[in-house]
Amino acid sequence: MTDLDVAVIGGGIAGLAAAHELTRAGREVRVFEAADHVGGRMATRRVSGFVVDSGAEQISTHGYPHTWELLRRLGLDTVPKIGRQLGVWRGGRVRRGLAHPLGLVTGAGLSVRARADFLRASRANGVDTERPEASPLGTATVAEFAAPCHRDVLEYLCQPVVSGFFGWQPERSAAAPFLGLLGAIGPSTAWRAYDGGMDVLARALAARLDVTTSFPVREVVTGQGSARVSGDGTEFRARSVVLAVPAPVARQVHVNAPAYERPFLDACTFTPMVKVHVMLDHRPESPVYVIAVPRSESPSVSVVLFDHLKHPDRAPDGRGLVTVIASPAMAPALLDLPDDEVVRVLADEAGRFVPGLRTGVTGSVVHRFRHGLPEATPRALALRGEFESRIGGVVDYAGDWVTLIPYSEAAVRSGRRAAARVLALNPSYTGTRRQLR
Ligand SMILES: Cc1cc2nc3c(=O)[nH]c(=O)nc-3n(C[C@H](O)[C@H](O)[C@H](O)COP(=O)(O)OP(=O)(O)OC[C@H]3O[C@@H](n4cnc5c(N)ncnc54)[C@H](O)[C@@H]3O)c2cc1C
Missing domain, CATH: 3.50.50.60 (FAD/NAD(P)-binding domain)
Incomplete structure (x- = not known):
């Protein structure tokens, strides 16, 4: 019974x-x-006219067949493209073209040798996203995958991406799921954010x-x-x-x-993830909507995301919303700190990458995920x-x-x-x- x-x-x-x-x-x-x-x-909070995506930030045209099938079934399959680039912070400025075809030309902060090494290494390793364990990479870590390449591949591409987007340490997590995901979702030109929140x-x-x-x-x-x-x-x-x-x-x-x-x-x-969303009375401009920050450039911040550039409905007219994601080295220590301490640690540091982030702040929201992403x-x-x-x-x-x-x-x-x-x-x-x- x-x-x-x-x-x-x-x-x-x-x-x-x-x-x-x-x-x-x-x-x-x-x-x-x-x-x-x-x-x-994959939740969203609505605060004072701001639309704050607490977890997932985007989906892609590619690599999400089950999601698109559900979206079509529910009549929700009109999801706007973000249409903005991503960049990597290197040597005091943003290098555009991360995960973008243009990056092959401009380098996205990588030398020609590093780009060629990465392309060669990832082409040789087809990963099935349904069975990542079956790839020729076996259980090699991200750091081991990048080891034969120019050192920039680890420090200015693999590490900032896996730490910023998954909260991973490249020495602890396997390369196959990372490369499988990169291959499946395609370039950032295909990335999309829902109207009204994720x-x-x-x-x-x-x-x-x-x-x-x-x-x-x-x-x-x-x-x-x-x-x-x-x-x-x-x-x-x-x-x-x-x-x-x-x-x-x-x-x-x-x-x-x-x-x-x-x-x-x-x-x-799982790795923990900690985010601070800073609401502003102005809209900081940026050549990219995401800045991935390598660990060699900051001990505490791994991503800065301009939500109002990701989708204009994330902030009221004329106002800005900036998300700062803690580095994997910093996140565990922030999990139990009071909100104002977390804001102080992350937003102060992010001010180095976003001029104007420390002025005109009208509010902030902290999100902590003890179980952020599978490691x-x-x-x-x-x-x-x-x-x-x-x-x-x-x-x-x-x-x-x-x-x-x-x-x-x-x-x-x-x-x-x-x-x-x-x-x-x-x-x-x-x-x-x-x-x-
Ligand atoms: C910061 C961040 C950014 C991300 N960015 C992206 C992105 O841009 N694109 C993308 O595709 N993915 C992204 N992801 C990953 C994506 O959010 C997750 O893969 C997905 O949402 C996981 O869904 P889930 O249902 O497996 O787990 P969850 O969303 O964690 O759902 C589990 C649910 O179980 C509930 N629960 C827990 N314990 C109990 C209990 N004892 N009883 C009842 N309920 C319980 C929780 O409250 C939760 O609602 C991101 C994740 C994070 C954290």
């Missing part, structure tokens, strides 16, 4: 995608989300689903043909559970996870294939970490895959549902 057909734990984009597929297939699904809003790491898809999915927010699940216990779920003073049984939470949370919550799942869950660590360590990568081939059962999993590729498409894809496995295991449900809170 169960109370619920499918319980999806986690209202991020992976859980919502899973719940959407299951609901479409006629299943009784309920999403339980710990926060008071959906979206997880939570558009999450909100549209949630509006069509049964979602309970402010419900942190404490424990999931697999039993015979169902699982017991408890949290918030309530306990119920579900015939299937999709745990769409970061791997360390899944490991903690799923108290009797099978022995064959535990090694990967334990190895699947994709060599050990996790080595264990990934076996984990994915064995999941499926009363308790299933979804999230970007399942493929170790740190982008929202991996989360959407994993959610849809989890839904397909649930449907294959239990093709129908005829039970009646108990009234849960």
Whole structure:
């Protein structure tokens, strides 16, 4: 006897995608989300007319097939191109052309030799984003991948990109997921940001689903043909559970996870991410919308992003919104500091890269992600294939970490895959549902 057909734990984009597929297939699904809003790491806050993307910043025309399929289904597939370049900070100024075809000509801060080395090294290493562990790179780290190249490849390309966008240390994380992602999403000319905030898809999915927010699940216990779920003073049984939470949370919550799942869950660590969004009474101009800052240029800041250049609706007319992302070396220390301290550390330093950032500040918002992005360590990568081939059962999993590729498409894809496995295991449900809170 169960109370619920499918319980999806986690209202991020992976859980919502899973719940959407299951609901479409006629299943009784309920999403339980710990926060008071959906979206997880793809959420948006609206503050004093500013639209603040707390996690994900953009998607691409390329490399997001599952996301685009959902967007088309929901009539949301008109996503404007950003149409601005990215740059790298080197020697006191921005070098344009990072991830842009122009960068091959201008160099984006790299010498001709470094550019040629990078092209040669990455061409030789085709990575399948569905199976990054199967690439010829094996479990080599980003630093090991770059080692045979001119040293600028590590210091002014790979390190700023993996640290700035994934919070990774190149010495700790594997190259294959990074190169697979770069290859899949294509140049920055194809990158896009939703009108109205990056939570558009999450909100549209949630509006069509049964979602309970402010419900942190404490424990999931697999039993015979169902699982017991408890949290918030309530306990119920579900015939299937999709745990769409970061791997360390899944490991903690799923108290009797099978022995064959535990090694990967334990190895699947996350890097923390800390961001400060600074609201301004003016619009700083910049030749690029993102400045990636190498660790050799700043100990504390890894990215400065001009949100009002990413999409004009992110700030009211004439006003500016600038996001500063902490370096991986600094982020752990900022996780537990008060907001004003975090703002002081990051915005003061970012003033070196954005003239005018320290004046005309009208407000700020701090976002901290203890589980920012899956770290994709060599050990996790080595264990990934076996984990994915064995999941499926009363308790299933979804999230970007399942493929170790740190982008929202991996989360959407994993959610849809989890839904397909649930449907294959239990093709129908005829039970009646108990009234849960
Ligand atoms: C700073 C940052 C920038 C990024 N930039 C980009 C980008 O530009 N483009 C891109 O494609 N991707 C980007 N990403 C990655 C992208 O945001 C993630 O890959 C994606 O959002 C992950 O979705 P998810 O559903 O797997 O996990 P999450 O979004 O983390 O969802 C998990 C959900 O589970 C909830 N939860 C946790 N514990 C419990 C519990 N016990 N009970 C109930 N609910 C619980 C959480 O509150 C959360 O809502 C970025 C991520 C970060 C952090």
